[in-house]
Amino acid sequence: MRALAALGGGALLALALTGCGGGSDASDAPAEHRSFAFSGKKLTIDAGNSSVTLVPADVKTVDVTRRVDGWVFMGTGPDAEWRMSGGTLTLRVKCDAVASNCEGQHEVKVPRGVAVSLGADNGKVVASGFDTALRLDSRNGSVTVRDSSGALDLSSDNGKIVAEGVAARKVTARADNGSIRLALTAVPDSVDTSSDNGKIVIDLPRSKASYAVTADSDNGKADVDVPTDRNSAHVVRARSDNGQVTVRSAN
Structure with a gap:
């Protein structure tokens, strides 16, 4: 402990990052599934720190599969949030730490005939097979x-x-x-x-x-x-x- 305490903050951070092994990959994380009740012709999605894949499907609910992975140094996370409120689906992954690497992946099955408006703070967006309007905005991806x-x-x-x-x-x-x-x-x-x-x-x-x-x-x-x-x-x-x-x- 004394040896670690004697280390400067930069050395501690470098040691922590070496131990964490760099980036995270949510594709190998366990899958979680959840269905959200939905009625309407337009779905709004607010995504943060996650990639999002959109597909139309023969479903009556909005069905989401998520995978979350990551590490933190001197902090908390990854904390994942998914919820539906007023026609807006929120999909977020957050880490609050000195150093972190958190990643989420969400696949969203949308009822056929529903238009989608999506805003993503940090993550790629992929949509396939839609015959309805799509408004897709990624602020980093x-x-x-x-x-x-x-x-x-x-x-x-x-x-x-x-x-x-x-x-x-x-x-x-x-x-x-x-x-x-x-x-x-x-x-x-x-x-x-x-x-x-x-x-x-x-x-x-x-x-x-x-x-x-x-x-x-x-x-x-x-x-x-x-x-x-x-x-x-x-x-x-x-x-x-x-x-x-x-x-x-x-x-």
């Missing part, structure tokens, strides 16, 4: 949507945005620090994308349709390889402050 046809409003402060197999008529994507890649399978009415620091690639379906395209970059090339018509009802906007912009026909 990637956002991915696959095989969906509802309107999309996607944003990330620090992470890439990917949409694959999307048949949405309206897509909005904004990244403060990350790339944007959209692969559309149906002719959209409106695509509006912007990135402060990252490239943008938009793949549009091959068809007889033409597009009113605005594509520009302050620091990078802007390539457009689709039929264009400034009077078209199909509007595509892509702007990057720092990164290449590509609007092209899908292979």
Whole structure:
């Protein structure tokens, strides 16, 4: 004890971190399951320090599976919270310590026909198979949507945005620090994308349709390889402050 007491705070912290082995991985943690009563056409999700996977399912409740793992030095955690109140599902994992590494993973099964609005403080977001509107915002993590046809409003402060197999008529994507890649399978009415620091690639379906395209970059090339018509009802906007912009026909 005297030897440990003689150590400086920095040495103690380094010793603790060495013993903890670095990062945590919640994928191997035990799974917990819970169902939340829900009625309505729009589910709001408030997530913190956790990745979230969203899928539509033939359920009447909102069904959640979570895994939580982590370590702390001189503090408490990981403390996990999941609750439903007024149509808002809260999914949070918290550690309060001098040093910590806490991680949560949540899979959320949403009743079919329900739109989702999700805000995540720290964690990636993945959604697949929706035909309803999705508004997904991660303030530190990637956002991915696959095989969906509802309107999309996607944003990330620090992470890439990917949409694959999307048949949405309206897509909005904004990244403060990350790339944007959209692969559309149906002719959209409106695509509006912007990135402060990252490239943008938009793949549009091959068809007889033409597009009113605005594509520009302050620091990078802007390539457009689709039929264009400034009077078209199909509007595509892509702007990057720092990164290449590509609007092209899908292979």
